[in-house]
Amino acid sequence: MPAAVHSLVPDSPAPLPAVGVACRGIAKEFGSGETRTRVLHGIDVDIGCGALTLLVGPSGCGKTTLISIIAGLLDPTAGDVTLFGTPQSQLRGNRRVDFRARNVGFVFQQYNLLPSLTAAENVAVPLLVARQPRKRAIEQAAGVLDAVGLGSRLKAFPNQLSGGQQQRVAIARALVHEPRLLVCDEPTAALDSHSGQTVMELLKSVAVHPDRTVIVVTHDSRVLQFGDRLLEMADGRIVLDTIPQSIPDHTPSPRPKS
Amino acid sequence: MNWVAWKMLNGDTAKYLGAVFGVAFGVLLITQQASIFVGLMSRTANPLRDVREASVWVTDRHQQNADEIEPIADGAVHRIRGVEGMDWAVRLYKGVARARRPDGIFRQVILLGVDDHSFVGAPRTILMGDLADLRRPSAVFIDKAGHESLWPGEPLQLGREIEMNERRAVIVGICETSAPFQSFPVVVATYSQATQFIARERKQLSFVVGAPVAGVTPAEACRRIKAATGFEALTYDQFVWQTINYYIANTGIPVNFGITIVLGFIVGAAIAGQTFYLFTLENLRHFGALKAMGVNNRRLIGMVLLQAAIIGAVGYSLGVGMAVAFFEISGRALPDLRGINIPWQVAIGTAGVVVAIITFASLMSLRRVLLLEPAVVFRG
Numbered sequence: 001m002p003a004a005v006h007s008l009v010p011d012s013p014a015p016l017p018a019v020g021v022a023c024r025g026i027a028k029e030f031g032s033g034e035t036r037t038r039v040l041h042g043i044d045v046d047i048g049c050g051a052l053t054l055l056v057g058p059s060g061c062g063k064t065t066l067i068s069i070i071a072g073l074l075d076p077t078a079g080d081v082t083l084f085g086t087p088q089s090q091l092r093g094n095r096r097v098d099f100r101a102r103n104v105g106f107v108f109q110q111y112n113l114l115p116s117l118t119a120a121e122n123v124a125v126p127l128l129v130a131r132q133p134r135k136r137a138i139e140q141a142a143g144v145l146d147a148v149g150l151g152s153r154l155k156a157f158p159n160q161l162s163g164g165q166q167q168r169v170a171i172a173r174a175l176v177h178e179p180r181l182l183v184c185d186e187p188t189a190a191l192d193s194h195s196g197q198t199v200m201e202l203l204k205s206v207a208v209h210p211d212r213t214v215i216v217v218t219h220d221s222r223v224l225q226f227g228d229r230l231l232e233m234a235d236g237r238i239v240l241d242t243i244p245q246s247i248p249d250h251t252p253s254p255r256p257k258s
Numbered sequence: 259m260n261w262v263a264w265k266m267l268n269g270d271t272a273k274y275l276g277a278v279f280g281v282a283f284g285v286l287l288i289t290q291q292a293s294i295f296v297g298l299m300s301r302t303a304n305p306l307r308d309v310r311e312a313s314v315w316v317t318d319r320h321q322q323n324a325d326e327i328e329p330i331a332d333g334a335v336h337r338i339r340g341v342e343g344m345d346w347a348v349r350l351y352k353g354v355a356r357a358r359r360p361d362g363i364f365r366q367v368i369l370l371g372v373d374d375h376s377f378v379g380a381p382r383t384i385l386m387g388d389l390a391d392l393r394r395p396s397a398v399f400i401d402k403a404g405h406e407s408l409w410p411g412e413p414l415q416l417g418r419e420i421e422m423n424e425r426r427a428v429i430v431g432i433c434e435t436s437a438p439f440q441s442f443p444v445v446v447a448t449y450s451q452a453t454q455f456i457a458r459e460r461k462q463l464s465f466v467v468g469a470p471v472a473g474v475t476p477a478e479a480c481r482r483i484k485a486a487t488g489f490e491a492l493t494y495d496q497f498v499w500q501t502i503n504y505y506i507a508n509t510g511i512p513v514n515f516g517i518t519i520v521l522g523f524i525v526g527a528a529i530a531g532q533t534f535y536l537f538t539l540e541n542l543r544h545f546g547a548l549k550a551m552g553v554n555n556r557r558l559i560g561m562v563l564l565q566a567a568i569i570g571a572v573g574y575s576l577g578v579g580m581a582v583a584f585f586e587i588s589g590r591a592l593p594d595l596r597g598i599n600i601p602w603q604v605a606i607g608t609a610g611v612v613v614a615i616i617t618f619a620s621l622m623s624l625r626r627v628l629l630l631e632p633a634v635v636f637r638g
Contacts, residue, residue, distance in 0.1 A: 064633075064636045067636065068633040068636055071550070073550055073631070073632045073633040073635075073636075074631070074633045094554050094556075097552050097553075097554045098552065098554075100550070100551075100552050101551060101552020101553075102552070104552075106547070106550050106551065106635065108547065108635055108636070109636075110543070112543060112544060112546075112547040112635060114262070114265070114266060114269070114544055115269055116265045116266055116268060116269020116270070117262070117265055117269075121265070125262060125548070125551065126551050126552070128259060128261070128262060129259065129548070129551055129552045129553055130552075134261055185635075185636045
């Protein structure tokens with residue numbers, strides 16, 4: 001763990017999990033000249049496999065920018081991200097896109113399901129991106145939907161599903177191609193308490209995979225209990241790195257780095 | 259991903275239909291107006307087309323088209339026959355006369371006088387009567403549309419009488435002719451009879467038509483006729499295009515139709531382009547999600563182009579279908595539009611216009627999709 005980050009993680013006798021995501025000196029600036037804004041300030045963090053990492057912090061602190069860079073959707077101004085041993089700076093153009101298609105799954109706040117596709121068809125999209133035949137992709141998608149408890153809603157369209165069900169479809173879609181990194185942006189923000197719990201339980205069960213890294217960006221303090229690790233950001237820096245259970249009823253807030 | 263593109267398009271029924279009907283409306287306007295224009299221009303040469311036997315047309319040397327005629331002397335036919343390389347040559351009269359019914363109702367008619375012996379230039383489609391009856395005194399044929407124009411709502415009937423140049427003419431046959439440019443009835447008589455139905459002039463012969471012997475091309479025969487007689491001699495094709503080009507150059511018809519065709523293009527492009535662009539805008543977050551999931555720009559371009567191509571193909575089919583239906587229905591109901599159909603050149607040209615419309619529409623949309631940052635998916 002980078003020394004620059006204040007850590008509340010107690011020493012543990014258990015072996016350290018493999019590192020899935022390694023960020024080194026990540027900085028990001030937007031704009032130029034007088035309008036240039038520095039959003040991330042040299043972030044160093046390792047995120048291990050087999051655990052659910054929560055990324056919290058107030059609006060504008062740089063969470064979205066950080067996960068966009070981690071997921072390969074944005075290039076950092078400085079620094080590099082290594083995903084499962086592959087430095088992203090070495091991947092350009094379509095190689096980066098292909099790497100992302102194989103290794104990264106996304107869960108969005110607004111689900112982003114295609115309204116004209118059924119649940120099974122939506123889940124099959126990443127397989128179609130990987131050029132699998134449609135019939136086989138939909139069959140495989142049906143199996144994943146069954147695993148997330150929606151085996152009976154395969155042919156339902158998104159507008160026929162509740163918010164929680166739609167988010168579970170989105171999670172199934174993010175998992176169907178068995179990515180090693182799952183990036184979830186506010187997955188419970190649009191859900192009621194019960195649905196949020198269901199979704200987080202699902203993500204928690206997904207995260208135990210020893211070769212998978214799950215990062216969840218959230219504002220929702222109700223879901224902190226599901227995290228194995230909590231990274232709190234403020235003003236473009238990670239200001240807290242802890243185990244959520246170690247601070248009951250933790251409500252994320254900016255903390256000064258010691 | 260093509261299947262996903264199709265489902266995305268099909269899922270937004272309102273915009274899909276809006277864009278399709280934008281293209282279809284543009285195609286309908288363009289196809290219909292262009293076809294009517296081509297049909298009208300083609301009609302200017304229909305008097306020539308109805309004389310299929312003749313490959314050589316001889317006229318006054320200042321003749322500019324097949325309608326405005328400076329007669330030549332009757333004896334010209336003998337001079338033409340004497341030109342080396344001509345197989346045959348006959349007289350043909352074409353002019354405008356006034357046909358009056360017994361009750362006084364009259365119409366201008368196109369009067370054709372065909373060779374008394376060979377009937378070269380006589381109508382080929384006879385609906386009632388016998389062509390041989392043209393040789394009877396005062397006998398004329400009238401085209402079906404002309405009969406319906408002179409006696410609207412009445413059944414076709416032989417034996418009716420009309421008066422031309424104070425001479426009685428008896429309808430002994432009803433025929434079909436190619437629709438003339440001026441929507442006048444067409445009355446056919448023998449040459450000698452036709453010249454009785456018009457005011458007497460010193461020269462009355464409109465055309466000498468003929469064909470060369472085997473081994474002599476029409477163009478060569480025309481060259482020889484010009485050299486030997488000083489008359490204008492044109493091959494069939496030359497005369498057809500001279501007439502069509504005259505109307506294109508000397509009337510406002512091309513401009514009027516051209517304006518409507520351009521409007522069809524603008525309206526089609528505006529409706530289809532705007533609707534397709536809105537469709538893309540509303541789906542930007544989905545395109546962003548697809549980008550995040552690993553769909554590269556090349557595949558996204560393919561998806562957008564496929565969607566545009568589907569809109570273009572369906573819109574084109576609908577538009578051309580509506581135009582075909584228009585001509586089918588109007589051709590039966592409106593005699594003035596008979597014989598006007600969609601030339602294959604217009605169909606292909608319109609397809610080219612549709613390609614331009616959907617290219618325009620997809621370029622606007624592609625720009626947004628290509629410039630889209632995949633990270634937009636995290637911005638709610």
